[in-house]
Amino acid sequence: MHLLLIHCCTEFKGRCVIINPFVYQLEDISKSYEGKKVLSVDKLDIEKGKIYGIIGPSGAGKSTLLRILNFLEPPSHGNLFFNGMTVTKAGKHVLDMRRKMTMVFQRPILFDTSVYNNVKYGLAARGYAKKDITKLTSNALDEVGLTEFTNRNARSLSGGEAQRIALARAMVLKPEVILLDEPTSNLDPANVAIVEKITKRLHEKQGTTVIMVTHNIFQAQRIAEEILFFFKGKLIERGSTDKIFNNPQDDRTGAFINGEMIY
Amino acid sequence: MVEIWAGLVQATKLIIDLDTELLAIVFLSLKVSIAAVITAALIGIPLGAFLGMRPPVSVRWLEKLINTLMGLPPVVAGLVIYLLLSNKGPLGPMELLFTPMAMITAQTVLAIPIITGLTLVAVRDKHKEIKDTAVTLGASQQMVIWTIIREAKRAIMAAVVAGFGRVVAEVGAVMMVGGNIQGNTRVMTTAIVLETRKGNFQFALGLGIILLIIAFIINSLLYRIQGEVRNN
Ligand SMILES: Nc1ncnc2c1ncn2[C@@H]1O[C@H](COP(=O)(O)OP(=O)(O)OP(=O)(O)O)[C@@H](O)[C@H]1O
Ligand SMILES: [Mg+2]
Numbered sequence: 001m002h003l004l005l006i007h008c009c010t011e012f013k014g015r016c017v018i019i020n021p022f023v024y025q026l027e028d029i030s031k032s033y034e035g036k037k038v039l040s041v042d043k044l045d046i047e048k049g050k051i052y053g054i055i056g057p058s059g060a061g062k063s064t065l066l067r068i069l070n071f072l073e074p075p076s077h078g079n080l081f082f083n084g085m086t087v088t089k090a091g092k093h094v095l096d097m098r099r100k101m102t103m104v105f106q107r108p109i110l111f112d113t114s115v116y117n118n119v120k121y122g123l124a125a126r127g128y129a130k131k132d133i134t135k136l137t138s139n140a141l142d143e144v145g146l147t148e149f150t151n152r153n154a155r156s157l158s159g160g161e162a163q164r165i166a167l168a169r170a171m172v173l174k175p176e177v178i179l180l181d182e183p184t185s186n187l188d189p190a191n192v193a194i195v196e197k198i199t200k201r202l203h204e205k206q207g208t209t210v211i212m213v214t215h216n217i218f219q220a221q222r223i224a225e226e227i228l229f230f231f232k233g234k235l236i237e238r239g240s241t242d243k244i245f246n247n248p249q250d251d252r253t254g255a256f257i258n259g260e261m262i263y
Numbered sequence: 264m265v266e267i268w269a270g271l272v273q274a275t276k277l278i279i280d281l282d283t284e285l286l287a288i289v290f291l292s293l294k295v296s297i298a299a300v301i302t303a304a305l306i307g308i309p310l311g312a313f314l315g316m317r318p319p320v321s322v323r324w325l326e327k328l329i330n331t332l333m334g335l336p337p338v339v340a341g342l343v344i345y346l347l348l349s350n351k352g353p354l355g356p357m358e359l360l361f362t363p364m365a366m367i368t369a370q371t372v373l374a375i376p377i378i379t380g381l382t383l384v385a386v387r388d389k390h391k392e393i394k395d396t397a398v399t400l401g402a403s404q405q406m407v408i409w410t411i412i413r414e415a416k417r418a419i420m421a422a423v424v425a426g427f428g429r430v431v432a433e434v435g436a437v438m439m440v441g442g443n444i445q446g447n448t449r450v451m452t453t454a455i456v457l458e459t460r461k462g463n464f465q466f467a468l469g470l471g472i473i474l475l476i477i478a479f480i481i482n483s484l485l486y487r488i489q490g491e492v493r494n495n
Contacts, residue, residue, distance in 0.1 A: 072395055099401040109396040112414055122400035169400065179399075 020084035023048045023177055023209050024069055029078035031064050039064045039233045041078075048176075051203055051210040053224030053241070055217055057261065060230040062213040066179045069211065070103045083176075099126060101177040106185055108166035110154035115146070115165055118154045122173045140172035144198060160191030167195060171202055178202065180212040184219065196223055217257050221245055229253045266464070273465030274472055285466070289473055292450040295363055296431040299370030300378075304423050307375045311382025311422075312412050316390050326383065332376035337369075341439035344369045348440065361442040366450070369436040374426035381425060385418030386411060421488040428481040432474065 024046040031039040039061035046052065054062050067073040068080065071087060071094060080087045082097050102122065110118050120137045128136070141147045144164040149157065154165060163183060170178055180199065184192040200223065202208050214220050220227055220241070227244040229237045229252075237244065237253045248254040255261040277285055314322045346352050348360040348368075359365045389411050397407045412419070434452035441448035443457060451470045458467040 070399055072398060095401070095403060098398070102401070103395075103399040105396070109392050111393070111396075111410065112417075121397075121402070125400060125402045125406055173401065 021047055022081075023083060025079075025081040025084075027079040027081075029068065029075045029080060031061070031068060031073065032076045037233060039068070041065070041235050044228075044235060044238075046209065046211065048209055049203075049207045051200075051223055051225050052212065053220030053227045054211065054213045054230065055215075055220050055227060055256065056230035056236075057256065058215075059232075061233040062230055063181050065230070066103065066181050066211065066213060069177075070101060070179055071098055072103075099173075100175060101179065102170045102173055102175045103179040103181065104163075104166050104170050104183050106182040108159075108162045110157070110162055110165060112155055113153070115141070115149045115152050115154050115157070118165055119169045119172055121169060126173075136172050140168040143171065143201075144168040145194070160187050160194075163187060163191065163195060164198070167198055171198070174206055175208060177209040177211065180210065182213050182215060185215055192219070199223065217259075229256060231256070270464040270468045274469035277465060277469040278472065282469070285469055285473075287446065288449055288451055288454050288470065291363065291448075292431060292452075295366045295437070295450060296370060296427060298367045299430050300374050300423060300427045302367070302371045303374035303378050303426055306371075307378030307422075307426070308382050308419060310375075311379040311419075312386045312408075312415075314379070315383040315386030315415075316408065316411065319387065322383075326380075329376050329380045329383070333380050335373065335376065336435065337373060337433040338435035338439065340369055340372050341436035344372060344436065344440045360440060361444060361448060363441070363448055365440040366437045366448060369440045370430040370433070373433060373436060374430050377426045377429055378422045381422030382415070382419050385415040385422065388418075389415040417488050417491050421485055424481055424484050424488065428478065428485075431477060431481075 022045045024044070026041050026044040028043070029039070029041045030037055038059075054065065056062055064073065068075050083100075085097065087094065087097065099122075111121065116137060119140055120133050123133045123136060138147065138150070141150060144167055146161060146164055146168070149161065149165070154162070157165060163186070167183070178199075183199075184195050187195065196219065199210060199212070203210050210223075212220075212223060224241050227239065227241050228235060229244065229248075229250075231252050237248060237250045239249075244253060245257060248257065252261065314325060319326075344365065345360070347354045348357070348365055349355055350360075359368070393411050393414050394407060397410045402410060432452065434456060437443075437448070437450055438453050438456070441450070441453065443449050443453040449457075451474050455467045455470050455474070458464070458470070
């Protein structure tokens with residue numbers, strides 16, 4: 001306990017301030033739809049600044065977990081803490097917290113307007129000044145290599161281009177946390193590589209916590225520092241990528257990563 | 264056959280000569296229908312948007328009612344407005360019966376369900392797909408609502424155009440509450456009925472042609488808007 005306190009203590013104006021090392025803490029969280037429990041997590045702490053890979057078979061509750069983490073869906077039961085603060089339903093408070101995170105979906109939904117207007121959307125929501133918006137937006141488009149699309153209607157882009165714009169639209173917000181729900185499952189190999197590279201760079205440059213759901217265990221292996229394996233709504237095993245892939249503790253984890261799981 | 268042909272020639276001549284009576288009727292028609300559609304849009308778009316953003320089960324009954332009213336026979340709307348505006352009706356003292364205002368009211372009543380119903384469906388579709396994205400990008404509640412409406416704008420425009428198409432072509436309601444008074448409440452549809460009855464075919468045909476042209480323009484607009492909706 002003592003050790004933990006020292007570890008989490010930083011100097012601030014000569015005083016010791018306790019810094020919470022966790023971006024999310026889940027206590028006894030569960031989610032049910034029409035009486036059917038689809039997710040149930042006793043305890044889960046997500047550390048700041050790491051890249052997490054969430055894997056598990058279809059219907060395991062991975063997207064549900066991400067939606068809860070993004071406050072898109074309230075849990076049916078349990079406590080969720082973001083940066084040590086309880087997340088309750090109402091109020092501006094939640095909006096402020098939510099603005100520190102953002103999510104990219106499997107199928108990117110771009111607004112029916114120019115690429116530029118899409119990328120600036122979150123900045124405008126946060127009330128940035130116009131000249132900052134212009135600068136940040138063009139930087140983000142540059143990052144994803146799609147500057148020449150600035151004035152195109154976003155609905156005219158290909159799937160890969162659209163997903164890169166969705167990523168730029170998220171990155172431009174410099175979020176503390178980025179939640180990615182199978183962002184590459186509809187993309188060709190070239191765009192998969194680009195999305196992975198951009199994600200890693202975001203993490204390296206800004207220390208963003210990345211939580212990526214993926215069906216592709218090799219992608220999890222390439223990207224994640226830590227893996228969470230879900231099965232039938234339960235967190236079965238978590239550990240470093242190395243440990244999960246080379247020395248899984250649970251038979252089901254082993255079966256899943258070896259592609260031998262029947263479900 | 265010869266008579267129809269002669270009528271068509273005469274009708275074309277009336278249009279080309281910009282016959283004053285004919286023009287006055289066309290302008291009144293457009294004035295009444297445009298005023299009605301604008302009023303209906305001001306009510307129907309916010310109402311439809313509001314209902315479209317609610318969970319479908321919670322508005323089920325209202326939705327059924329709106330869908331029923333979308334097919335409301337114009338004469339029934341005319342009858343109701345007539346009863347409200349007639350001397351003994353609750354709005355009798357306003358003396359609106361047989362004025363353009365009464366016709367605008369009747370057409371507004373006819374257009375509201377169409378605009379509301381079509382807006383509701385458009386907004387509901389967009390709500391599902393846009394809401395999470397807007398929310399996760401940090402939009403406030405007002406900004407989310409505004410974004411959804413903006414994304415549905417083409418379909419909403421199509422709803423307004425469809426509303427105009429319905430009211431400009433209807434005859435029952437305006438006949439009943441307007442009275443088809445020459446130079447005052449005579450619009451294209453009621454004039455066609457009257458002139459046909461009198462045997463004044465070229466005038467009726469002239470108006471018929473103009474009405475067809477307007478319908479054609481409305482349909483082209485709808486096709487264009489809906490084509491763009493589909494492309495997305
Ligand atoms: N809105 C909803 N209403 C009812 N059931 C739902 C809803 N959302 C999810 N579920 C159910 O919850 C379970 C978990 O769904 P979830 O989308 O979280 O799975 P997943 O792990 O993301 O699967 P996949 O890999 O296929 O995306 C599924 O059985 C799903 O049918
Ligand atoms: Mg999923």
